[in-house]
Amino acid sequence: MTRHIISIRDFDRRQIDRLLDNAKRIDAQKYDRNALCGKILATLFFEPSTRTRMSFEAAIARLGGTSISVGSVEACSMAKGETLADTIRVVSGYADAIVIRHPKEGAARLAAHFAGVPVINAGDGSGQHPSQTLLDLYTIRQSMKLDGINVALIGDLRYGRTAHSLASALSLYNAKLHTISPKGLELPSSLITELGERGMEITDHQEIHDIIKEVDVIYVTRIQRERFPDSASYFNVASSYRITPELLASAKKHAIVLHPLPRVDEIDPRVDQLPHAKYFEQSKNGVPVRMAMLLQVIQ
Protein backbone atom coordinates (compact mmCIF):
# COMPACT_ATOMS: atom_id res chain seq x y z
CA MET A 1 0.00 0.00 0.00
CA THR A 2 1.31 3.43 -0.92
CA ARG A 3 2.08 5.61 2.07
CA HIS A 4 0.90 9.20 1.90
CA ILE A 5 1.07 12.10 4.35
CA ILE A 6 -2.04 14.16 3.79
CA SER A 7 -3.37 15.36 7.13
CA ILE A 8 -2.07 15.49 10.67
CA ARG A 9 -5.43 13.94 11.60
CA ASP A 10 -4.21 10.71 10.00
CA PHE A 11 -1.49 10.45 12.66
CA ASP A 12 -1.83 9.14 16.16
CA ARG A 13 0.45 10.28 18.95
CA ARG A 14 2.76 7.27 18.66
CA GLN A 15 3.32 7.90 14.94
CA ILE A 16 4.06 11.59 15.53
CA ASP A 17 6.51 10.80 18.34
CA ARG A 18 8.29 8.24 16.19
CA LEU A 19 8.66 10.67 13.30
CA LEU A 20 9.96 13.40 15.61
CA ASP A 21 12.43 10.93 17.13
CA ASN A 22 13.69 10.12 13.64
CA ALA A 23 14.04 13.84 12.87
CA LYS A 24 16.08 14.25 16.05
CA ARG A 25 18.47 11.49 14.99
CA ILE A 26 18.84 13.15 11.59
CA ASP A 27 19.44 16.49 13.27
CA ALA A 28 22.26 14.84 15.20
CA GLN A 29 23.77 13.80 11.86
CA LYS A 30 22.94 10.13 12.53
CA TYR A 31 21.60 9.19 9.11
CA ASP A 32 22.62 7.54 5.87
CA ARG A 33 23.57 10.24 3.33
CA ASN A 34 22.72 7.85 0.51
CA ALA A 35 19.47 6.52 1.94
CA LEU A 36 17.49 7.89 -1.01
CA CYS A 37 20.25 7.76 -3.63
CA GLY A 38 18.72 7.55 -7.10
CA LYS A 39 15.28 8.60 -5.84
CA ILE A 40 13.46 11.56 -7.37
CA LEU A 41 11.08 13.89 -5.56
CA ALA A 42 8.61 15.90 -7.68
CA THR A 43 7.60 19.21 -6.13
CA LEU A 44 4.27 20.50 -7.49
CA PHE A 45 3.60 23.93 -6.05
CA PHE A 46 0.50 25.60 -7.44
CA GLU A 47 0.82 28.37 -4.86
CA PRO A 48 3.84 30.42 -3.83
CA SER A 49 6.26 28.86 -1.37
CA THR A 50 9.78 29.57 -0.20
CA ARG A 51 10.50 27.61 2.96
CA THR A 52 8.39 24.52 2.34
CA ARG A 53 9.59 24.00 -1.19
CA MET A 54 13.26 24.73 -0.53
CA SER A 55 13.38 22.64 2.62
CA PHE A 56 11.84 19.64 0.82
CA GLU A 57 14.41 20.08 -1.95
CA ALA A 58 17.19 20.37 0.61
CA ALA A 59 15.83 17.32 2.45
CA ILE A 60 15.89 15.02 -0.59
CA ALA A 61 19.35 16.33 -1.58
CA ARG A 62 20.76 15.59 1.89
CA LEU A 63 19.49 12.02 1.60
CA GLY A 64 21.25 11.53 -1.74
CA GLY A 65 18.20 12.00 -3.99
CA THR A 66 17.23 14.72 -6.44
CA SER A 67 14.14 16.84 -7.06
CA ILE A 68 12.26 17.94 -10.14
CA SER A 69 9.58 20.61 -10.48
CA VAL A 70 7.36 22.30 -13.04
CA GLY A 71 8.55 25.81 -12.28
CA SER A 72 5.68 28.27 -12.27
CA VAL A 73 2.01 27.30 -12.60
CA GLU A 74 1.81 29.31 -15.82
CA ALA A 75 4.51 27.09 -17.30
CA CYS A 76 2.77 23.78 -16.64
CA SER A 77 0.06 21.97 -18.54
CA MET A 78 -2.60 22.81 -15.94
CA ALA A 79 -2.52 26.28 -17.44
CA LYS A 80 -3.79 24.58 -20.62
CA GLY A 81 -6.72 23.13 -18.71
CA GLU A 82 -5.30 19.75 -17.68
CA THR A 83 -6.94 18.32 -14.58
CA LEU A 84 -4.93 17.81 -11.42
CA ALA A 85 -5.76 14.10 -11.65
CA ASP A 86 -4.06 13.82 -15.05
CA THR A 87 -1.07 15.91 -13.96
CA ILE A 88 -0.59 13.63 -10.96
CA ARG A 89 -0.83 10.47 -13.06
CA VAL A 90 1.80 11.83 -15.43
CA VAL A 91 4.17 13.03 -12.71
CA SER A 92 3.82 9.68 -10.91
CA GLY A 93 5.68 8.20 -13.84
CA TYR A 94 8.63 10.54 -13.36
CA ALA A 95 9.20 10.50 -9.62
CA ASP A 96 9.32 8.30 -6.52
CA ALA A 97 7.25 10.72 -4.44
CA ILE A 98 5.26 13.91 -4.95
CA VAL A 99 5.03 16.97 -2.72
CA ILE A 100 2.03 19.11 -3.59
CA ARG A 101 0.72 22.53 -2.59
CA HIS A 102 -2.58 23.54 -4.14
CA PRO A 103 -5.16 26.28 -3.52
CA LYS A 104 -8.10 23.85 -3.32
CA GLU A 105 -8.90 22.01 -0.12
CA GLY A 106 -8.72 18.25 -0.54
CA ALA A 107 -6.34 18.51 -3.53
CA ALA A 108 -3.71 16.39 -1.81
CA ARG A 109 -6.26 13.65 -1.08
CA LEU A 110 -7.27 13.69 -4.71
CA ALA A 111 -3.60 13.50 -5.70
CA ALA A 112 -3.10 10.53 -3.39
CA HIS A 113 -6.04 8.81 -5.07
CA PHE A 114 -4.54 9.13 -8.55
CA ALA A 115 -0.83 8.85 -7.76
CA GLY A 116 1.06 5.61 -8.01
CA VAL A 117 3.71 6.99 -5.66
CA PRO A 118 3.54 8.52 -2.16
CA VAL A 119 2.06 12.02 -1.89
CA ILE A 120 2.94 14.56 0.79
CA ASN A 121 0.58 17.48 1.36
CA ALA A 122 2.47 20.76 1.54
CA GLY A 123 -0.71 22.78 2.08
CA ASP A 124 -4.14 22.62 0.45
CA GLY A 125 -6.15 25.83 0.58
CA SER A 126 -7.07 26.65 4.14
CA GLY A 127 -7.00 22.94 4.95
CA GLN A 128 -4.01 20.98 6.19
CA HIS A 129 -0.24 21.47 6.22
CA PRO A 130 1.10 18.43 8.09
CA SER A 131 4.83 18.96 7.47
CA GLN A 132 4.60 22.44 9.02
CA THR A 133 2.81 20.99 12.04
CA LEU A 134 5.41 18.30 12.52
CA LEU A 135 8.23 20.83 12.45
CA ASP A 136 6.27 23.09 14.82
CA LEU A 137 5.93 20.19 17.27
CA TYR A 138 9.60 19.34 16.79
CA THR A 139 10.63 22.89 17.62
CA ILE A 140 8.45 22.98 20.73
CA ARG A 141 9.86 19.64 21.81
CA GLN A 142 13.39 21.05 21.61
CA SER A 143 12.46 23.42 24.44
CA MET A 144 9.91 21.49 26.50
CA LYS A 145 7.74 18.40 26.69
CA LEU A 146 4.60 18.58 24.59
CA ASP A 147 2.31 17.21 27.28
CA GLY A 148 -0.06 19.60 28.98
CA ILE A 149 1.53 22.81 27.72
CA ASN A 150 -0.33 26.12 27.36
CA VAL A 151 -0.25 27.32 23.76
CA ALA A 152 -1.44 30.72 22.56
CA LEU A 153 -2.52 30.86 18.91
CA ILE A 154 -2.50 34.45 17.67
CA GLY A 155 -3.57 36.10 14.44
CA ASP A 156 -5.61 34.79 11.53
CA LEU A 157 -6.95 31.56 12.96
CA ARG A 158 -9.74 31.23 10.47
CA TYR A 159 -7.79 30.88 7.24
CA GLY A 160 -4.42 29.94 8.73
CA ARG A 161 -4.02 26.27 7.91
CA THR A 162 -0.91 25.97 10.11
CA ALA A 163 -2.96 26.95 13.14
CA HIS A 164 -5.66 24.38 12.33
CA SER A 165 -3.18 21.55 11.88
CA LEU A 166 -1.21 22.48 15.00
CA ALA A 167 -4.35 22.70 17.13
CA SER A 168 -5.40 19.22 15.97
CA ALA A 169 -2.00 17.75 16.77
CA LEU A 170 -1.76 19.42 20.18
CA SER A 171 -5.06 17.85 21.18
CA LEU A 172 -3.18 14.53 21.25
CA TYR A 173 -0.90 15.93 23.96
CA ASN A 174 -3.56 17.37 26.29
CA ALA A 175 -2.33 20.87 25.55
CA LYS A 176 -4.45 23.84 26.57
CA LEU A 177 -5.23 26.24 23.77
CA HIS A 178 -5.61 30.02 24.11
CA THR A 179 -6.88 31.79 21.01
CA ILE A 180 -6.44 35.49 20.28
CA SER A 181 -7.71 36.67 16.90
CA PRO A 182 -9.43 39.65 15.27
CA LYS A 183 -13.19 39.53 14.85
CA GLY A 184 -14.11 37.41 11.85
CA LEU A 185 -10.78 35.58 11.87
CA GLU A 186 -11.50 33.27 14.81
CA LEU A 187 -10.83 29.53 14.80
CA PRO A 188 -13.66 27.86 12.81
CA SER A 189 -16.48 26.75 15.09
CA SER A 190 -16.45 23.26 13.57
CA LEU A 191 -12.80 22.88 14.60
CA ILE A 192 -13.50 24.22 18.10
CA THR A 193 -16.28 21.63 18.45
CA GLU A 194 -14.04 18.84 17.18
CA LEU A 195 -11.20 19.77 19.51
CA GLY A 196 -13.61 20.11 22.42
CA GLU A 197 -14.91 16.61 21.74
CA ARG A 198 -11.36 15.37 21.97
CA GLY A 199 -11.19 16.88 25.44
CA MET A 200 -9.11 19.91 24.56
CA GLU A 201 -9.52 22.99 26.72
CA ILE A 202 -9.83 26.10 24.53
CA THR A 203 -10.13 29.64 25.87
CA ASP A 204 -10.63 32.72 23.75
CA HIS A 205 -9.00 35.99 24.85
CA GLN A 206 -9.31 39.57 23.70
CA GLU A 207 -5.61 40.36 24.00
CA ILE A 208 -2.36 38.47 24.36
CA HIS A 209 -1.63 40.57 27.46
CA ASP A 210 -4.43 38.70 29.23
CA ILE A 211 -2.59 35.41 28.99
CA ILE A 212 1.10 36.19 28.41
CA LYS A 213 2.17 35.14 31.92
CA GLU A 214 0.58 31.70 31.60
CA VAL A 215 1.61 30.43 28.18
CA ASP A 216 4.55 28.23 27.23
CA VAL A 217 4.27 28.72 23.48
CA ILE A 218 3.18 31.82 21.57
CA TYR A 219 2.32 30.75 18.04
CA VAL A 220 1.87 33.79 15.79
CA THR A 221 0.32 33.71 12.33
CA ARG A 222 0.21 36.41 9.72
CA ILE A 223 -2.86 38.62 9.49
CA GLN A 224 -3.34 39.22 5.80
CA ARG A 225 -4.07 42.72 4.60
CA GLU A 226 -6.55 41.48 2.01
CA ARG A 227 -8.92 40.37 4.79
CA PHE A 228 -9.57 44.01 5.68
CA PRO A 229 -11.49 46.69 3.76
CA ASP A 230 -8.65 49.24 3.91
CA SER A 231 -5.06 49.71 5.11
CA ALA A 232 -6.10 51.81 8.10
CA SER A 233 -8.29 49.10 9.61
CA TYR A 234 -5.59 46.51 8.90
CA PHE A 235 -2.90 48.51 10.73
CA ASN A 236 -5.29 49.21 13.56
CA VAL A 237 -5.95 45.50 14.10
CA ALA A 238 -2.45 44.22 13.30
CA SER A 239 -0.78 46.55 15.79
CA SER A 240 -2.85 45.17 18.65
CA TYR A 241 -1.57 41.64 17.93
CA ARG A 242 2.10 42.58 17.66
CA ILE A 243 4.66 40.67 19.75
CA THR A 244 7.18 43.06 21.31
CA PRO A 245 10.05 42.79 23.82
CA GLU A 246 7.91 44.81 26.26
CA LEU A 247 5.15 42.20 26.04
CA LEU A 248 7.59 39.32 26.44
CA ALA A 249 9.04 40.89 29.58
CA SER A 250 6.02 39.41 31.39
CA ALA A 251 6.34 35.99 29.75
CA LYS A 252 7.63 32.83 31.41
CA LYS A 253 11.40 32.50 31.12
CA HIS A 254 11.14 29.34 29.02
CA ALA A 255 8.26 30.59 26.82
CA ILE A 256 8.97 30.44 23.10
CA VAL A 257 7.66 32.45 20.16
CA LEU A 258 6.97 30.56 16.93
CA HIS A 259 5.81 31.80 13.52
CA PRO A 260 5.45 29.75 10.32
CA LEU A 261 6.85 32.76 8.44
CA PRO A 262 6.84 34.91 6.41
CA ARG A 263 6.19 37.52 9.08
CA VAL A 264 5.27 41.05 8.15
CA ASP A 265 4.47 43.23 11.15
CA GLU A 266 3.40 40.59 13.65
CA ILE A 267 6.72 40.31 15.47
CA ASP A 268 8.89 43.29 16.33
CA PRO A 269 12.41 42.66 14.87
CA ARG A 270 13.85 43.44 18.32
CA VAL A 271 12.33 40.16 19.50
CA ASP A 272 14.76 38.29 17.21
CA GLN A 273 17.56 38.83 19.73
CA LEU A 274 15.61 37.42 22.69
CA PRO A 275 15.95 33.79 23.82
CA HIS A 276 12.18 33.45 23.35
CA ALA A 277 12.52 33.82 19.57
CA LYS A 278 12.56 30.37 17.97
CA TYR A 279 11.01 31.09 14.58
CA PHE A 280 14.24 30.92 12.59
CA GLU A 281 15.19 27.73 14.40
CA GLN A 282 11.68 26.50 13.55
CA SER A 283 12.23 27.26 9.89
CA LYS A 284 15.60 25.48 9.92
CA ASN A 285 13.98 22.44 11.54
CA GLY A 286 11.97 22.03 8.34
CA VAL A 287 14.87 20.14 6.81
CA PRO A 288 15.41 17.30 9.34
CA VAL A 289 11.66 16.90 9.86
CA ARG A 290 11.02 16.70 6.10
CA MET A 291 13.95 14.31 5.74
CA ALA A 292 12.25 12.06 8.28
CA MET A 293 8.99 12.35 6.33
CA LEU A 294 10.67 11.48 3.02
CA LEU A 295 12.40 8.48 4.56
CA GLN A 296 9.07 7.33 5.94
CA VAL A 297 7.20 7.47 2.64
CA ILE A 298 9.89 6.55 0.11
CA GLN A 299 12.20 4.13 1.84
Next chain:
Amino acid sequence: MKKQEDPENEGLLVRRINNGTVIDHIVGGEALNVVKILGITGTTTESLSIATNVPSGQMGKKDIVKLSNRELSKEEVDRIALISPGATINIIRNYKVCEKKGVEIPDLIEGLVRCPNPGCISNTNEPIRSRFLVTPKGLHCAYCDWVIARDITSHII
Protein backbone atom coordinates in the same frame (compact mmCIF):
# COMPACT_ATOMS: atom_id res chain seq x y z
CA MET B 1 -58.19 -12.60 9.58
CA LYS B 2 -57.92 -10.74 6.33
CA LYS B 3 -57.20 -7.08 6.77
CA GLN B 4 -59.95 -4.84 5.46
CA GLU B 5 -58.79 -2.49 2.74
CA ASP B 6 -59.94 1.08 2.86
CA PRO B 7 -60.69 1.98 -0.74
CA GLU B 8 -61.17 5.63 0.09
CA ASN B 9 -57.64 6.05 1.42
CA GLU B 10 -55.71 3.52 -0.63
CA GLY B 11 -57.49 3.15 -3.96
CA LEU B 12 -56.76 6.18 -6.07
CA LEU B 13 -53.86 7.64 -4.14
CA VAL B 14 -51.53 4.66 -4.19
CA ARG B 15 -52.94 1.89 -6.32
CA ARG B 16 -51.31 -1.49 -6.37
CA ILE B 17 -48.53 -2.08 -8.83
CA ASN B 18 -47.77 -5.20 -10.82
CA ASN B 19 -43.98 -5.14 -10.60
CA GLY B 20 -41.61 -2.69 -8.99
CA THR B 21 -40.84 -1.16 -5.62
CA VAL B 22 -42.96 0.38 -2.91
CA ILE B 23 -41.15 2.65 -0.50
CA ASP B 24 -43.29 2.95 2.60
CA HIS B 25 -43.01 4.73 5.95
CA ILE B 26 -41.18 7.70 4.49
CA VAL B 27 -41.15 10.66 6.86
CA GLY B 28 -44.14 12.86 5.97
CA GLY B 29 -43.21 15.45 3.36
CA GLU B 30 -39.96 13.77 2.27
CA ALA B 31 -41.32 11.77 -0.70
CA LEU B 32 -40.18 14.29 -3.28
CA ASN B 33 -36.70 14.25 -1.80
CA VAL B 34 -36.68 10.46 -1.97
CA VAL B 35 -37.55 10.72 -5.63
CA LYS B 36 -34.75 13.25 -6.07
CA ILE B 37 -32.26 10.96 -4.33
CA LEU B 38 -33.23 8.15 -6.66
CA GLY B 39 -32.52 10.37 -9.63
CA ILE B 40 -36.05 10.15 -10.98
CA THR B 41 -36.98 13.16 -13.05
CA GLY B 42 -39.61 13.99 -15.61
CA THR B 43 -37.35 12.61 -18.31
CA THR B 44 -36.85 9.14 -16.82
CA THR B 45 -39.15 6.28 -17.84
CA GLU B 46 -40.50 4.90 -14.57
CA SER B 47 -44.16 5.26 -13.79
CA LEU B 48 -44.37 6.78 -10.39
CA SER B 49 -47.04 7.25 -7.74
CA ILE B 50 -46.52 9.45 -4.76
CA ALA B 51 -48.73 9.85 -1.73
CA THR B 52 -47.80 12.45 0.80
CA ASN B 53 -49.04 13.00 4.33
CA VAL B 54 -51.06 9.80 4.38
CA PRO B 55 -52.42 9.01 7.87
CA SER B 56 -50.25 6.43 9.63
CA GLY B 57 -50.87 4.67 12.93
CA GLN B 58 -47.12 4.51 13.69
CA MET B 59 -45.93 7.81 12.33
CA GLY B 60 -48.94 10.08 12.39
CA LYS B 61 -48.29 11.03 8.78
CA LYS B 62 -46.16 9.28 6.23
CA ASP B 63 -45.31 9.37 2.55
CA ILE B 64 -45.38 6.49 0.11
CA VAL B 65 -43.60 6.17 -3.24
CA LYS B 66 -44.46 3.47 -5.73
CA LEU B 67 -42.22 2.77 -8.67
CA SER B 68 -43.47 0.51 -11.43
CA ASN B 69 -41.09 -1.80 -13.25
CA ARG B 70 -38.03 -0.84 -11.26
CA GLU B 71 -36.48 -2.79 -8.41
CA LEU B 72 -34.18 -0.63 -6.37
CA SER B 73 -30.64 -1.80 -5.68
CA LYS B 74 -29.26 -1.93 -2.14
CA GLU B 75 -27.11 1.15 -2.74
CA GLU B 76 -30.14 3.14 -3.91
CA VAL B 77 -32.22 1.94 -1.00
CA ASP B 78 -29.60 2.87 1.57
CA ARG B 79 -29.33 6.41 0.26
CA ILE B 80 -32.94 6.89 1.35
CA ALA B 81 -31.83 6.22 4.92
CA LEU B 82 -30.06 9.58 4.94
CA ILE B 83 -33.38 11.41 4.98
CA SER B 84 -35.80 8.76 6.17
CA PRO B 85 -34.11 6.07 8.24
CA GLY B 86 -37.42 4.38 9.11
CA ALA B 87 -38.47 3.79 5.51
CA THR B 88 -39.33 0.27 4.41
CA ILE B 89 -38.85 -1.20 0.96
CA ASN B 90 -41.20 -3.72 -0.62
CA ILE B 91 -40.17 -5.38 -3.84
CA ILE B 92 -43.31 -6.29 -5.78
CA ARG B 93 -43.52 -9.05 -8.38
CA ASN B 94 -46.85 -9.98 -9.92
CA TYR B 95 -48.76 -7.89 -7.35
CA LYS B 96 -47.13 -9.74 -4.44
CA VAL B 97 -44.57 -8.53 -1.96
CA CYS B 98 -41.56 -10.76 -2.68
CA GLU B 99 -39.07 -8.98 -0.50
CA LYS B 100 -39.43 -6.60 2.40
CA LYS B 101 -36.49 -4.76 3.90
CA GLY B 102 -35.51 -1.74 5.92
CA VAL B 103 -32.93 0.82 4.93
CA GLU B 104 -29.44 0.93 6.37
CA ILE B 105 -27.43 4.10 6.67
CA PRO B 106 -24.36 3.57 4.45
CA ASP B 107 -20.81 4.26 5.65
CA LEU B 108 -19.93 6.13 2.50
CA ILE B 109 -21.93 7.97 -0.15
CA GLU B 110 -20.53 8.93 -3.49
CA GLY B 111 -21.89 11.25 -6.13
CA LEU B 112 -25.08 12.06 -4.26
CA VAL B 113 -24.34 15.23 -2.33
CA ARG B 114 -22.37 18.32 -3.37
CA CYS B 115 -19.80 19.63 -0.88
CA PRO B 116 -20.95 23.07 0.35
CA ASN B 117 -17.33 24.24 0.61
CA PRO B 118 -16.69 26.30 -2.54
CA GLY B 119 -12.95 25.76 -2.03
CA CYS B 120 -13.25 21.96 -2.09
CA ILE B 121 -11.46 20.14 -4.91
CA SER B 122 -14.64 18.07 -5.47
CA ASN B 123 -16.34 21.23 -6.79
CA THR B 124 -13.95 21.56 -9.73
CA ASN B 125 -13.67 19.86 -13.11
CA GLU B 126 -11.66 16.95 -11.69
CA PRO B 127 -12.81 13.44 -12.77
CA ILE B 128 -14.11 12.50 -9.33
CA ARG B 129 -17.47 12.08 -7.65
CA SER B 130 -18.18 13.76 -4.35
CA ARG B 131 -17.36 11.41 -1.48
CA PHE B 132 -18.80 11.69 2.03
CA LEU B 133 -18.27 9.54 5.08
CA VAL B 134 -21.46 9.13 7.10
CA THR B 135 -20.65 9.96 10.72
CA PRO B 136 -22.80 10.60 13.80
CA LYS B 137 -22.16 14.33 13.29
CA GLY B 138 -23.31 14.32 9.68
CA LEU B 139 -21.76 13.86 6.28
CA HIS B 140 -18.00 14.35 6.33
CA CYS B 141 -16.39 15.34 3.01
CA ALA B 142 -13.61 12.85 2.36
CA TYR B 143 -11.66 15.52 0.48
CA CYS B 144 -11.85 18.74 2.49
CA ASP B 145 -13.23 17.51 5.88
CA TRP B 146 -16.28 19.83 5.65
CA VAL B 147 -19.21 18.43 7.65
CA ILE B 148 -22.83 18.74 6.53
CA ALA B 149 -24.59 18.51 9.86
CA ARG B 150 -28.14 19.36 8.77
CA ASP B 151 -30.43 19.89 5.79
CA ILE B 152 -28.77 17.21 3.70
CA THR B 153 -31.46 17.32 1.05
CA SER B 154 -30.56 20.85 0.00
CA HIS B 155 -27.10 19.56 -0.99
CA ILE B 156 -28.30 16.65 -3.11
CA ILE B 157 -26.87 16.91 -6.60
